[in-house]
Amino acid sequence: MRVAMGSDHAGLELKRVLADHLRAAGHEVRDLGTEDGRSCDYPDFAKAVCHAVLDGSAERGVLVCGTGQGMAMTANKVSGIRAAVVADTFSARMAMMHNDARVLCLGQRVVGAGLAADIVDAWVSATFEGGRHANRVAKMEP
Ligand code: RB5
Numbered sequence: 001m002r003v004a005m006g007s008d009h010a011g012l013e014l015k016r017v018l019a020d021h022l023r024a025a026g027h028e029v030r031d032l033g034t035e036d037g038r039s040c041d042y043p044d045f046a047k048a049v050c051h052a053v054l055d056g057s058a059e060r061g062v063l064v065c066g067t068g069q070g071m072a073m074t075a076n077k078v079s080g081i082r083a084a085v086v087a088d089t090f091s092a093r094m095a096m097m098h099n100d101a102r103v104l105c106l107g108q109r110v111v112g113a114g115l116a117a118d119i120v121d122a123w124v125s126a127t128f129e130g131g132r133h134a135n136r137v138a139k140m141e142p
Helices: 009-024 042-054 069-075 089-097 113-124 132-138
Strands: 002-007 028-031 060-065 083-085 103-107
Touching (some): 002 009, 002 042, 009 060, 042 060, 042 103, 060 069, 060 113, 069 083, 089 113, 103 113
Parallel strands (some): 002 028
C-alpha cells in the first residue's frame, strides 16, 4: 500500500518509527515532512498528506503530532478527507471498516511506539465494509 506520512516536530520521532515499521512490512512510504526537530506548524503537513490521498498518489495517510488532535482537526477540514485520531487498535480497525477513514492521526505524547505500530497495523490491514456504512459516510458531507 502507498502511504503518505507527515508530522510536526512533536510527532517526528514516532513518524520515523512508523515509517520504518510500514516499510519493513512492505508498504511504500512517502514522508512529506517535517524533516527535522525545529518547531513547525502541523497544518502544513496535514494538508500535504491529505492532498496526496486526494490526488491518488497515496492510498492512505498517517499524521503524527503531539496529540494527533491538531492534525485531525486540520485534515477533517479538507473536503473529501475523513481522519480519525486513534489511541487503540479496535478504534483504528473500525475507523477504516465503518468510517472509511483513510487518514490516521496519532499523538506521540499519547501512545508509545509499540502500541502505535499495532494501531497502524490494525488500520492498514482493515478495509471499508461499504453497504450501509457507505450511505452514512456520504451523509457526512456538508
Ligand atoms: C506542538 O507543541 C503541539 O501543539 C502539536 O504537536 C499538536 O499536539 C497539536 O495538536
